[in-house]
Amino acid sequence: MSIKDRIGVGTAAGVASVPGATGPAGLGTATRAQRGRRLGRRFLHKKMAVCGLILVALFLLLAIIGPLVAQDYSKQNLSETFAGPSAAHWLGTDDLGRDVLARLASGARVSLLAGVFATALSLVVGIPIGLVAGYYRGWADSVLMRVNDTVMAFPFLIFAVGMAAILGPSLHNVIIALAVSHVPSVIRIVRGETMVLRRQEFVDAAVADGATDLTIMGRYILPNLVNVLIVNATVAIPGAIIGEAALSFLGLGVQAPTPSFGTMLTAAQQFLTQDPLLAVVPGVAIALATLGFNLLGDGLRDVLDPRGKR
Numbered sequence: 001m002s003i004k005d006r007i008g009v010g011t012a013a014g015v016a017s018v019p020g021a022t023g024p025a026g027l028g029t030a031t032r033a034q035r036g037r038r039l040g041r042r043f044l045h046k047k048m049a050v051c052g053l054i055l056v057a058l059f060l061l062l063a064i065i066g067p068l069v070a071q072d073y074s075k076q077n078l079s080e081t082f083a084g085p086s087a088a089h090w091l092g093t094d095d096l097g098r099d100v101l102a103r104l105a106s107g108a109r110v111s112l113l114a115g116v117f118a119t120a121l122s123l124v125v126g127i128p129i130g131l132v133a134g135y136y137r138g139w140a141d142s143v144l145m146r147v148n149d150t151v152m153a154f155p156f157l158i159f160a161v162g163m164a165a166i167l168g169p170s171l172h173n174v175i176i177a178l179a180v181s182h183v184p185s186v187i188r189i190v191r192g193e194t195m196v197l198r199r200q201e202f203v204d205a206a207v208a209d210g211a212t213d214l215t216i217m218g219r220y221i222l223p224n225l226v227n228v229l230i231v232n233a234t235v236a237i238p239g240a241i242i243g244e245a246a247l248s249f250l251g252l253g254v255q256a257p258t259p260s261f262g263t264m265l266t267a268a269q270q271f272l273t274q275d276p277l278l279a280v281v282p283g284v285a286i287a288l289a290t291l292g293f294n295l296l297g298d299g300l301r302d303v304l305d306p307r308g309k310r
Contacts, residue, residue: 042303053296053299055288063109066108070106075099078097111289114241118182118236119179121175122180126187126190127190127222130187134193135194135221148187163177169251169255174248174252185232193225197225234293244262
């Protein structure tokens, strides 16, 4: 029996209990398409997940297209300070007469960049470490996990604030700080899933066929982690968005005149009684963006995890 035949047997016999496991040899184009349509229908039946997808789509449109079509966020007009919503300024203007919607769109782009790149960087760093720890176990696992537990002892935001204070205020440093803060949770998730997959029959078949450890981890284990990592990413991005806003609010993130949700909230503090809309707009934007990603992540978890709710 060839390795592909044995992989198929292992997939049918053992991987059904593993979240998202598909078997490295694949299910064939037709089967994958059918499974994709089935998952799509299952997702569409979850109303909250669909609401989350809509919120995420609106946030992406605001972040990607908004700055291209909105007014110049730095353009000042001192004769129109604290102007209310109008046809010219949909969300009004701030204390310097700058268009709030334009600044919100630019801030959404900053938050999106911070959330996506910080999450992607944490996955790039955390996945290999988690694979090695979960696959080899032994002393390597003990050393890596003790270091990981030490880092996880610090709250996410506190650790990010410390990292940003050391690196200095900038968007690049915020991304690095948020990514490093999220790496421990990625390592723990990947390690746990790898330990489960390591005991599956298709991995035993690959070992018996002479596959190297690197091949097994890269070709047979990592593809079966995709579903779990997708869900983790959708949950990590809103955390990074809040983290970026908090760091910018504290002066450790994006610096003026570049707008972000955090800097908009900082600037609005002294005008809360005069124009509370300046604080409400970025606050609501943060809440809706994080809510959308969280609802989407919950829906994907239920759809992609065979042990979750249907």
